[in-house]
Amino acid sequence: MSFNDLISGALTSTGKVRNEPVQARSSERIGALLDAASAVVAEVGIERLTTAMVAERAGASIGTVYRYFPDRIAVLGAMSLRGFERFLRASVDLLESTKPTTMDAAFGCLIDAAVQMHRTEPGFTSIRLSDQIALPEVDGGTAASARVAGPLAEIFAAEFDIADDGTLADRLDIALTMVDALLVRAFIIDPQGDEDAIAACRAVVTAYL
Amino acid sequence: MSFNDLISGALTSTGKVRNEPVQARSSERIGALLDAASAVVAEVGIERLTTAMVAERAGASIGTVYRYFPDRIAVLGAMSLRGFERFLRASVDLLESTKPTTMDAAFGCLIDAAVQMHRTEPGFTSIRLSDQIALPEVDGGTAASARVAGPLAEIFAAEFDIADDGTLADRLDIALTMVDALLVRAFIIDPQGDEDAIAACRAVVTAYL
DNA sequence: CCCGCGATGATCGAGTTCCGCTCGGTGACG
């Protein structure tokens, strides 16, 4: 599941793109615009991000920004969505390489992946994963979380026996919500990630399982 | 501790007011402005709130908004702070009336209070309590969270034996962060508050303690 | 096979609209 797969569908207002890109350079443009948005968010915060800053940093013009995104908020939404998608990819990679045998270890992978994102992806701490989790369906499209968290659910379902799929999806959802909230807290306390707070996050998830 | 006590002091940039009101009608005005802000946030969301919308709904002019708040973000900050303060007052009231004897029951009171806030206060679901929790100190003033969560900490410290104050404050912080995130999730799933999700929130806190 | 050429996609940026915020003038309270 690639980033383009994600943004080319009918998404909610946060994350929408105006036109599906056809030529290859367009995808690169979108990527560059989102990179620029991340950098700007990391520098000045979400509120003070302007579309002009994004355009300039991406080496594009204002018009180009608005070719791909209906408005300023959609840029932030797409950035947020991409961050979430990257986090999921990192999680899947980690799960597949370490092959945890306990639920606890599996969630440990998710936390490691999230911590890594906070440390390496500019602006990741400023966006709310919850904007992508538990999002109601819009105009007939599946909720972003369902489409995007699918790979995780599959891994967990294959590795661990859970009574039914709904329960598993819910528990994943709840766990991700907690991890996100607690890690954001950890990275607000300390920009490098407060170790005690991260440990507390692990403890909470362990207790929950 | 009243709302005015909170906003009249030297606060962080979120929540600041421009002038301390002298005449009585001013306080009413501020209240009306914040009510308007809550309603607008509930309708169009934080990002799309404009100062003109707030002014119009409060029956005031643009100038009046800027008499009391230095900028748009300060309006949101004050609204957020008032919501947090109301939540704390409701929590303290519930704690004092039910006098729980277990940690679990005590946190149950907090959750009840928060659920009540989500159900009755427009826009409460859109604001992040975390903006008030774990806020770093600014310009020499104590962090809003410390001043504001004091009453809670006192009750918990008086009722339950905890090794040291720091641990207690941290645990309260973590618990509130989780409760906030999980309840927001519950109210995103269902505007009236998804009962299963609320139950999940209680379960998580119970597991954590 | 490749070269030219029309069609379509992508880009640009000046211009328009809207919004955050100021400030000087007017009314209300004490």
Added chain:
DNA sequence: CGTCACCGAGCGGAACTCGATCATCGCGGG
């Protein structure tokens, strides 16, 4: 009648539009 509160036109800047321009692609004839 001084001070506090309020108003709202106006200013600056940011969000967003739109028609002109450039790049790329598909295709048919040499």
